[in-house]
Amino acid sequence: MSARDTMIPLLSTPWVDASGKTLPVRALPGLRPALLKTLRSIYPASINPSTEALLATCRGLADTELGLIDFTGLCFPEEPCSVFKPCLTLAIDDAGRRWIAELGNEDLPGSVWCVFPDPQVAVHVSEGLCTFVATLRDLALRGQTLAWLRDLSANAHSVWAHRRALALRPYRAHHLDDAIRDWLASLPSNAYVYDLRASSTVRGWPYGVAGPSARLYRCGRLPVFAVAGSPTAGWRAGQPETTSPVHPFATMSLQLELPRVVTVDAVDFKPRNPSRRRSTGESPGRFRDRSHLGPACTVELLCA
Secondary structure, eight states: OOHHHHHHHHHHSOOBOTTSOBOSOEEEEOOOHHHHHHHHHHSTTTOOHHHHHHHHHEEEEEEETTEEEESSSOSSOOOOOGGGOSEEEEEEOTTOOEEEEEOSSSSSOOOEEEEOSSSOOEEEEESSHHHHHHHHHHHHHHTOHHHHHHHHHHHHHHHHHTTTTTOBOGGGOTTSOHHHHHHHHTSOTTOEEEEOOSOOSOOEEOTTTTGGGOEEEESTTSSEEEEESOOOTTSSTTOOSOOSOOOHHHHHHHTSSSOOOOOOOOOOOOOOOTHHHHTTTSOOOOOOOOGGGHHHHHHHHHOO
8 A cells, every 4th residue: 555545544534532522724725736836846856756746635634633634845945954955834833843745755755753842852753754744633632642743852952962882973873874984984074973773762852952053954855963063052061961850761872872862851942033044044935936836825834
């Protein structure tokens, strides 16, 4: 069964919780052929037959606990972090978190990330759009979405608090495979590497660790990232290996040769930090120019 065949029932069936209450989440109608043609011109390598068939059936979800979820990538500003491109911005919630799905060779958009503005951490959420929607549906039906979001926030804060313990220096990662070794050799000597290939409870990397001067790197489309640049004020000073309480499984993970897993108690979100985009070294993301789409197409995209 294809990813699209798995996903269509998630979108076409009403979301009804255990008490029999129908949730307000609703699937948005698919796109007209003219607009699908326009999307193909914008994402020529990514709008494959499976994605096109999905968009012809459903263009997104409305009234989720993340707000509007858009499968077209045109309803929100582009993700400014270059290492994730090409990708779709699926949603930007009230806390300023940006939910993105990477585009590649998969039938449907691939890995989904939650990019936090503060702390400046990107957390891996799921391996694909289908899994992401299935997770949202399951959480909503069980009434656990808010708890899940708090856990994501705790993970992001934990990654940021342990950003030194989780980092590798290129010259200390000589034991990694050949493809990664070649990439490591191309990095600046002051780079900090975050290898998220192994499955773990927390898969996140602190893209803002080097401040506004940061240069971001990625090894192809692998979840292996690096950050180089002048550290933010006080980043080195007074930073022990770990800076906040961790659960036992995290303590054991930090003792491994390549520590990856940390967690802390849930904390509240902070308002969106304008420096989020400055840290990437790129100009702030702007809404795509949709003038060529015409008024009718723009309304079709933006009106739920």
